[in-house]
Amino acid sequence: MRLLSWNVNGIRAGEKKGFLNWLDKESPDILCLQETKCHPSQLGDNLLKPQGYKTFWSAAEKAGYSGVAVYTKKEPRIVENGIGVKEFDSEGRTLMLEYDTFVLFNIYFPNGGAGNKRVPFKMSFYDAFLKRVEKLKKAGKKIIICGDVNTAHTEIDLARPKENQKNTGFLPEEREWMTKFINHGYVDTFRHFQKDGGQYSWWDYKTGARARNVGWRIDYFFISENLLPQLKSGFILSDVMGSDHCPVGIAVSL
Numbered sequence: 001m002r003l004l005s006w007n008v009n010g011i012r013a014g015e016k017k018g019f020l021n022w023l024d025k026e027s028p029d030i031l032c033l034q035e036t037k038c039h040p041s042q043l044g045d046n047l048l049k050p051q052g053y054k055t056f057w058s059a060a061e062k063a064g065y066s067g068v069a070v071y072t073k074k075e076p077r078i079v080e081n082g083i084g085v086k087e088f089d090s091e092g093r094t095l096m097l098e099y100d101t102f103v104l105f106n107i108y109f110p111n112g113g114a115g116n117k118r119v120p121f122k123m124s125f126y127d128a129f130l131k132r133v134e135k136l137k138k139a140g141k142k143i144i145i146c147g148d149v150n151t152a153h154t155e156i157d158l159a160r161p162k163e164n165q166k167n168t169g170f171l172p173e174e175r176e177w178m179t180k181f182i183n184h185g186y187v188d189t190f191r192h193f194q195k196d197g198g199q200y201s202w203w204d205y206k207t208g209a210r211a212r213n214v215g216w217r218i219d220y221f222f223i224s225e226n227l228l229p230q231l232k233s234g235f236i237l238s239d240v241m242g243s244d245h246c247p248v249g250i251a252v253s254l
Helices: 011-016 019-026 119-138 172-183 189-193 225-230
Strands: 002-007 030-034 054-058 068-072 078-081 094-098 103-108 143-148 186-188 219-224 231-236 248-252
Touching: 002 103, 002 143, 002 219, 011 019, 030 103, 030 143, 054 094, 068 094, 068 103, 103 119, 119 143, 119 172, 143 248, 172 186, 186 189, 186 225, 189 219, 189 231, 219 225, 219 248, 225 231
Parallel strands: 002 030, 103 143
Antiparallel strands: 002 248, 030 068, 054 068, 078 094, 094 103, 143 219, 186 219, 231 248
């Protein structure tokens, strides 16, 4: 099974840039999107019902903001919108799909915001999510978590770590939470296979950073440790254009 995750920075803009052709060519079993920036009522059937897929959407109450979606060939048993906390769920950041053999979380984690003003909100979201997913893991579920985490974990996960130590996305408390999360029994799938730096998933549009590969690795697939024997690969599709992020993915036998 091949799963992909992509912060599309607006699915309607992505459609104009060839998103549906890309989806048809890649044909992942499951595709998780973040920052869709729309309500499904604003979309046509070409995005809502592409051939071979069922789609599920979570939209923010604020128009044109946040939002996540899942395109899946495999029918889930259960779909849940949010993590059960109103202040987070109103921003359309989470979809949980439970299948027969695993549970999938697609999440657009909060950004710390200009001047780091939203870092407390971000950290509260992190903790609420960990509490939610731990209940499932302790029940013996096999779990896949993907999305834009909005934090680079270690110095090799961004091109300029020294310059960003006081900026959200690389603050000590954000990185410490990532370490805590992994220590709870979750595997960073890309780092499981690739130990070297220089591979990123987001580049700043304004500075033309992508052409110079001055990027950040802030998009992830994590799996619970009980899925590790079934993990086949973890990768970044850095050549895919259409957003300031690129897709990331895993192959797993499920």
